[in-house]
Amino acid sequence: MRKKKRALVKGVEAIALGALEANCKCYFGYPITPQNDIPEFMSRELPKRGGVFLQAESELAAINMLLGACATGTRAMTTSSSPGISLMCEGFSYIAALELPAVIVNVMRGGPGLGGIEASQGDYFQAVKGSGHGDFHFLVLAPYNAQEAYELTAKAFELAEKYLNPVMVLSDAILGQMKEPLELKKLKIKEYPKEDWALTGAKGRPSRFKRSLFLDAAELKALNLKLQKKYKRMQKEIRYEGEWDPEDEVLVVAFGSMARIAKEAVSNLRNKGFQIGYLRPITLFPFPYKQIKNIVEESKKPLKVVVPELNCGQMVEDVRLAVEGKAEVISLPYPPSVIPFPEEIEKEIKKCLRRSKCRKA
């Protein structure tokens, strides 16, 4: 019998292990809580594997070191937490414009400002709507346990190369600092050829360059249209999971660690006989608009969509866009600091049920 290789690890360690599994060669970063275990882990493990660990003088430097390393076609990553991610935003825009396959991990903490170090999902807008100037997007992956953190981080390297686009793994302090069993699966991470774009010295070929300055209006427009086409192609990567039924009265939509709390609440209510569905977007960009819309359209009851989040209500805006006014969307905001218990979410969901029953009566 083959034994499965398992380890008890923190979510942030799972992220680091995922990067190693994907054969990440360079790590650049700057200390910030609650993600310090990643640079610490990388400083021990990467040099052993012939890789490079470099602690930068700031997140600003780290993101530009990442830009330089990725330009040579080397698998590289950086990790940070909310305020540090803000400092990197300039670099994100350049990396997107240069079409470099960079992997960035945000272990979110509370904000705004210096905020706090407890879990938060307050950087949803930043990750999904644009963390830097100009029209660009990350491909955003949102794990909800250590296993996914491991697998999605590894996958991020493949997707970054597939689309020549920065990929962000959006995690948070709960997921990052909680220890869970992790199955160290061998993952098949595809590596894409880099010979046609990487800057490795013009040996046996004409020299080439990568730039993001286009003073010719037509050229800049062409770059933007090219990027938009790419973002459309990324629709293929939409990932989500859940359980729903046309008889459901309520659909709960949540991501990341909040999805775990919400999932338990939904499961408790279902066990009590309530008709409740659950959907968890795993890719936040591209967002499963169509899938949510389909659930609403196929519903045989006046469906209410409940969106609990560890912020003041951000993803709920995308859910509203998805339902196109065909269902009531209720935001359950939990600003950073206090993490709700499943019972609290259950209570809120029940309120929706009661109201809908009252109306019927």
Next chain:
Amino acid sequence: MFKAFQVPKSLKPTPFHYCPGCHHSIAHRLVCEVIDELGIQDKSLGIASIGCSCFLYFYLDVDIVEAPHGRACAAATGAKRARPDLVVFTYQGDGDFSAIGFNESFHSALRGEKITAIMINNTIYGMTGGQASPTTVPGQKTTTTPQGKDPSHLGYPPKIAELLSQLEGVAFSARVALNNPKRIIEAKKAIKKAFLSQINGVGFGFVEILSACPINWKMDPVSATKHVDELTKIFPLGIYKDKLENQEKGE
């Protein structure tokens, strides 16, 4: 018969867009001559910055990536660490290197990154239309110091070549000018040493090039070239550090 003077192999046959009397084109040429002499055209990676020289990639026939404003040394660090076999150099202005990017520049030098940094010092932001930079000299009129730069308000110009020479990680640091043939020859020697600093694995190679900006100095090209002599009083020319020389001497 042979041609003694030719266009460097690593210089593209593209006419420069630079203003009449600007020294960028001479500096570009010198970098290319050095690349040719060292035989590193096929393993060079240039990091273009923001400023008039951001179009470096239209002229230098080597692989080039454009970094955000001020971040060239950080991008160079990432590239060199990822691919130590490449010869990585930055080409930046005084605003890029010593204002917005000072932290990235300083820390790359501090770590002794095996990269080469060329800083064109024309005491002004040329591309954006002649605003004051840290290296703007006292009394100099710019579009943001219309009364002349007041050092009690904006500080005195930093002497970057001297400053970097203090750092252990720096292998070579020099300030050169391009306003007469002798200085151009010296400048080329300095650029070559700054490249050899990384090729020989000694450390960070740095050359500050005093350069004319006739348009923004509101001078004709001849006066601007002469004016560089004035600048040398504030920014003295010279080699401030040369670990390669010391190595050769067996120190």
